[in-house]
Amino acid sequence: MQNPDIYSVSRLNSEVRLTLELQFQTLWLQGEVSNFVAAASGHWYFSLKDSAAQVKCAMFKMANRNSTFRPQNGQQVLIRARISVYEPRGEYQLLAEFIEPAGAGLLKQQFEQLKAKLQGEGLFDPERKKALPAQVRRVGVITSPTGAAVRDIVTVLKRRAPGIEVIIYPSQVQGDTAAAQLRNMLSSAIRRNEVDVLIIGRGGGSLEDLWCFNDEALCRAVAACPIPIVSAVGHEIDFALTDFVADVRAPTPSAAAELVSPDQSHLLDRILQLKSRLQQAQRTILQHAAPKLLNLSQRLLALHPKRRLQQQQQRLDELQLRLSASAKRKLQSAQQQQLYLDKSLRQLSPVKTLLAHTQHLTELERRLTNAQHLRLKHSKQQLAQLSLQLNTVSPLATLARGYSITFDDKQQVVTSSQQLKAGDKVVVKLADGGFDAEVTRLRQADQ
Template sequence: MQSAISSPLYSVSKLNREIRALLERGFTNIQLTGEISNFIAAASGHWYFSLKDDKAQVKAAMWRGNNRYARFRPDNGAQVLVTARVSVYEPRGEYQLIVEHIEPAGEGLLKQQFEALKMRLAAEGLFSASHKRPMPAQIHRVGIVTSATGAAIKDILTVLKRRAPQLEVVIYPCLVQGVEAPSQIAQKIALANARNEVDVLIVGRGGGSLEDLWSFNEEVVARAIFASQLPIISAVGHEIDTTISDYVADLRAPTPSAAAELVCPDQHQLLTRLNSLTQALVHAWKVHLNQKQAQLTSQIHQLQLLHPERQLQQQQQRLDECLARLQRAAVGVIARHAKQLDNLSFRLHKQAPNLKLIQFQHQHNALSERLERAIGQHLDAHNKRLALLSAQLNSVSPLQVLARGYSITKQDEIVIKNVSEIDQSKPLVTDLVDGQIISHIASISTKS
């Protein structure tokens, strides 16, 4: 009895209040996963729901100030990961979780991350068709970025060996699953571009769960594919699987085997092209032979023209002609010089050459000076007169009148001054500054 009296006396509200304080001090910022049930979005904006697993459940509340930052709206049955503190709803004495952050758990979280990255990369233009590189018309060497021991490489090699055994294959082995897989895939894509030894690159792996294929949803892989100068075919999983790599790649194949078929040349097209090339080669060879035959015929003709015997004959004929001309020229020159010599000898005997030469030189100099002055004066006078006449002529030139916007109308080369001078049956010719206008008269009106 004494013990009961010494124990503190609690009211129900006080007990709930102290339990709430105790729980909130002991369980702050905890994380837990569970399934959403009994979800209610109240008119106030708050969310109320239960979080359960296969053995128990707990009530939870997420206030409006926190849930407005949530990246998704939870539904019943959704697996979630929450960050919360433990509290007590005092009026009913029920403990509950006060959720401060919520996000999808497991595959739901991956899908959320997938959609977020997809939207961001699409906004940056990584999926734009304008950045897609076309597949090369002729493929001789194929690069493959995948696991060296997986099913994908076996399927690709089997298809290539069956459909196009002539194709060369370069394998860039890497992990396709796990923490290190994304960086290895990106490194192998960069390595293939640096080597530049293949015509097209297949990047992919076989099927699996969303977690198994997640390496091909990583941003580092998407940006490596976008930066590649080599055309890339994405071949990840099965036909129903879609990854970020499929959106960024230049071409998407539903399976690795389908990717191998895409790089295999069509046998019918190859045969058609081979026949076309063969015909073109035969035609080109015939044209080449005809050209060479024509060149040979021309060269034989030129060789005949340039034969030494013919050249000697022509040179001998030219030599004979030159000798004859030289003889005639020599005789003429000798005769002229002999005659000049006789004349000079006669004149020399008649006059004293030195005195005459001096006199003639003085006269020549004087006359030259007078002639130069006279010519200069005469040219100056004529130039001035010519300039004056040109100015006068230009001032009265019809072309100057025309240049000011006037025109001259003629009929039969006669300038028309009055309407009465016009013969309506004949055309009029109007001279402008830069051409003529020929008019036919429809009617004539006169000023009243």
């Protein structure tokens, strides 16, 4: 090849993303949520999986901030999303725009899919719808014979046109067998061909309660009914597929009775009929224009600078999550190292040695105390013995036997009469007290 067009990886991923985003419009998916992460930026990242495969999804803050539902791992959800590519890794992913729990959301999806299918086949076209008869003698009502709807219809007809005969075709209007019974009653009314107009419907309820009126076979039978038929399902805000395929849709059973009964003002009836047809035509025009508008908006969104910003935001969230995980691992490693060092420190701690020395010191202290007590006891015994011996030779003991000690005026002990002379004053010490005396006469030792 001469001068081949060599792609860079970035260019390839960018062109693949643009191709996917322009090729595929918004789609609905149902699956189980796994690996859900709510980033600090407010963006959500998760995987949507079934039993055989999975796909990565991102729901940016601008899309999820008004959502009343926050998905959790293991939940079955229904999402509306666009296909894209996360260019930094070349990964195919879905960008979710709407999310809700599976169940009621799945019923809504099935409702919209069947509605689109029937509309595509032309069953909603105003041209195929029959006008209500100007003169009505008998009205057939396909509904529950015990419900509030039949009572409202009969009451309105008696008030507006008492001469109209009402024939009830009883059927369940809720539950698994209701759709089959409604089809059977419709077939019976067509076969008997005894009424000028039919009313099919019931009172208000949830989407699940009204689901039998979204049965495909019933809708086709209503569209093919040769008798003009009015669909009156629920309240004014409720819609069922029979409302779109029937010749006329009434907001309530009471309103249906008013539509099929003559009124004093035929002009008002004509205006209401034209208004209904105009609204139906407007809805049809809008429904045909919606796919084209959606395609143009998808192309504009794919080329919008916000897509590049979202890619960068997703990359930033990824790096932030990786940084957080790395910091967490380092922290865990440091904690483990600290535990190891703490264990080693406890093994090498001088506490054990200090405890042993403390115990030895306590033992030595106890032995020293005992030795002191023994030494003190022995010393007391010696002291008592010496005191006894000392007492034996003590002059006090001699005094106690009747002897005395004489002191001169200089407090010197007198041991010889030669130390005194007549007239000297002396002090005589006895065992108990003493007295003062004056020497009057001296005696020699042999006297």
